[in-house]
Structure formats: structure tokens, C-alpha cells
Amino acid sequence: MSPDLNLPGPESGYIATFGSGEPRTLLGHGFAGAIRDTRPFGTGISGTRHFLHLPGHGGRPSPGPGWTYPQIGRVLAEAVETTSASRALGVSMSAGGLLHLLSTAHPTVRGLEKVALVLPASFTGFPAEVATANRSYLEQLRGLVADEDIDGIVDLMLSREPAEVAQMLPARAWTKAKAENLIGTDMSDGLGLALETAVDDTAEAAENLRAFPGEILILTHEDDSAHPVAIAEAIHRAIPNSRLEVLPAGSILWRGRHEVRRILGEFFG
Template sequence: MSDLFGSPPTEVVDGLEQLVTGSGEPVTVFAHGFAGDIAGTRPLGSGVTGRRVFFHFRGHGRSAAPPGPWTFGDLAADLRTVADRAGATRALGASMGSGALCRLLSETPDRFERIVCYLPAPLDGVRPEAAVSRTARLLSAAEAGDPAAIAAAIETELPADVRGTPAGHAYVRQRAAQIREHPPAPQIGTLWREPAVLDVAALAGFTGRALVLGCLGDPVHPVAWAERLAGLLPKAGLFVYDDPAVIWHNRRDLRERVSAFLND
């Protein structure tokens, strides 16, 4: 997964760290998941034409971390700030980023022409125990600054057949280094005190096209969430992978599916 790694130049604008690649129209903004980073969303946009804007939500990377508690309304405001500045007409949200994107759309249904929701987060704020434990484990390790604990927390995210491989070791090293240098703010743990989207019925007002991508067998992102979101968004397509380790085992198909939808 070599394109996950490296340290491309970024800049902090309006308190949010971002990286801009490509040129021309359309402009697509990419929103990462919990404790994620720009490097993790870049592969999802590698085949997307036009200008691509990757950014860090508040409390991630070099982005500012205002006092909490935070809500998905705050994350939606971050996404809106980046998208408005760039003139983005398309967006991709991964996991937590998908929740922020849906919150924005519930407030401004006509903001984007096309969106992709990859492994969407729960709209009602109720998460499975696997997700709660993962959040607590990573935030605790990051706050303690314990390299071994950080690496161990990251390794649990990997599929069994990737752990112990050169690619797995490289991924853990890269992610651990990012988290040690810029640990996610503890305020991120307060997000789920209320639903990501306060009024899910408002999503019916979305005027663009959507692609929702889910998978089977992922305890952190149950497929029911993807199915529900696809049912709430008008003109939404749903594709479900049969392998929970999508980015590892189906990366090429994932990139092609995202780019085919956004480039059409």
C-alpha cells in the first residue's frame, strides 16, 4: 500500500490542514474517518479527475483543536469551510467523514452534486461495542504517548492475513508515526453524545447523486448502516463488498468504482 505513505506538502488554512492535488474541474473534497489522516484518503481519490482536496478535521494532524465537547455539526462546519474555499461540488466521506457529510447535507441538501459515503458511520450515534472499544483504545494510547500501545491499537485494525506482513508493518509504522507526531485530540471522543444527523428525514432533500459503499463482516461498520443511508438518500446507488478488509483486498476495485462514479 505504498501510496498510503509519504509526507506530501500540506498547508493550514482557516485552522484546517489540507493538501490539494490535481487541477481543473470538478473539485472534490475528501473527508477521513476517526483518527484518520490525509494519507489514508488519498488512495480513494487517485483515479478521480479534476482538483482533489484532502484535509484533516479538527483535532487531527496539524488542524486546530478547539475546546470540546464536539458534535458532528462541528465536523460538518469543518467540511463546509474546506469545500466552500475550494469551490468543491463533489465530496467523499469515509466512516466518521461520511457522518459529517450527511450532517452537512441535512442542513444544506443542495451543497454537492455528487457524493460517496464509504463505510458510513451511524446516523443515530449508537455504535457497536467494537467501535466504542476501538475509539477508547486508540485515544488512550495516543494520550499516553506509548509507542507500543499505539502500534498495538493500530494493528488490531488490520485483517489477520495482513498482520506480520511487510505491508502490514509499513502501515503500522506510518500510522503510528502520524499519531505520535499529531495525536488525535481527546475531544474527538465526545462526538457520539448525540446523533450525527439530528433529522434523518432531511436527507430526502438531497438533490444530487450518491454512491454508498458498505461491506459484510465489519464489526465497526455494520452493513445495515450503509443500507439505511442508501434508503434515505434519493438517487443513491449501493454497493456492498463481501470482504470487510476492502482497502486491503479490493483496493483496485474500490478506486475504480469511486472514480467511475465521480468522473461520470
């Protein structure tokens, strides 16, 4: 186990490990997230749980400006191989990376038995209104980061949450920590990811997704403009044997953790 679960170093592949035995599950966080954010998703999952810090997060250097889902996918594939994981869970950005790997039939993840995609934010494209909103949000966010306006970043990020969530003190504290990281680290290299698509819109990619032999869970919640339900539904349609769970607004990170643990515990066993 890493002596600091938030800052595992290069000697561990930036992976903190908890539990023991089989099965082995890899868990990856979302953009501006950290291992501490994915720990709750591992509650109730048996065996060994490996929590990864992606580049630009948790002290791991950024690969440079202009992050892409293929880059994220390669890091996830390497972690699957390193840990010998047979199962994986990805939140938001990591969900996109896993989707990319599945769509390209990457040999490392082709053998995964179970994959959970939590709050997927990107697939083969965005509805027009979502694309417009993402571009506007990104332009505002870049300006606030350049101005080092932490309070402005917090307000902008919380404006994408349901009003009742935005008013929660823990939500504001969590968002402030993200804002500070965007200003104080090289994480801002990845801001453009909000406009990137995770999967190429090709017949080959579609066939690879349909042919994935493992089980897939898609877990999202309503009224989250950063993670539209329409994206989760599109993924579910593309992978007919997947399971889609849509929870009430604010459930996954704040107000429905018991239900999230139940769903994930049943899925992973």
C-alpha cells in the first residue's frame, strides 16, 4: 500500500493498492479528480482494488497541452497490464479512456470481464446544444484559469450542477480543491478534453463495442450538464448487452452514495 493514498509515486506506476486476492479491479478518476474521489466507488468491491492517478493529477506530470482520449486509454491499458486487473471502473475522463480502448479492441482490455463506465462525458460526438454549451464553458474556464480566479472557477463549475447540489458546503469545498489544482499544477493542459470525443464514429469501432465479450455497466445521473444522460444512452444503444442505470440528480457524487455502492457491489460482486 502506498504510504500516501493521494500521492502514489512513479515507483508504483502512480497506483495505490488496497485489499488482497482475486479479483483485481482498476479504478480511474475523472478530470480534476484524484484517488480520494474514486475510493468510495471501491467500497463493497471484493478482492484487490487498484486506484490510479492519471497524468496531470496527483503529482503525476502532464503529457503536455492537448490531452486526448487515446492518450488516456494508453495509460489505463498500461495500468490494467501492470496490475493484472480483470475488471475496471472509469469515472468521466477515465470512462472515456476505457470506451476508446474497447472501441479499438485493445488487447489489454479485451480480456476484461467487467467494465463500469461512471458518468461518461464523451462518446462519438455531442448533441448540438451540448457541443455549444461545452465550447462556451471551456472559453469561460480558460479565461478564469488565466486570471487565477479561484472563486470564479468554483462558481462556474457549480453552475453546471443542480441548484441543491451547488449549495452544499462539501460540494463547494470539493470544487474549490479542483479549482486550486487547475491554477497550481499542469492539470490545465487537459482543459480541451471537454471538446474531445472518446470513440471514432466508424463501423469498425461500433463492431468492436458490440463484440466486447465482458459485462458493461453504464452509471449516470440526471441534470448534470457535464455528463449528459444522452451520452450514456447513446453508449447503451451502441452496446446492446450493456446495463444502464440513471439515478436522480446529484446521486453519484453527493446524495445517493448508498445506492451507488449497492449497484456497483452487485455488478462487481
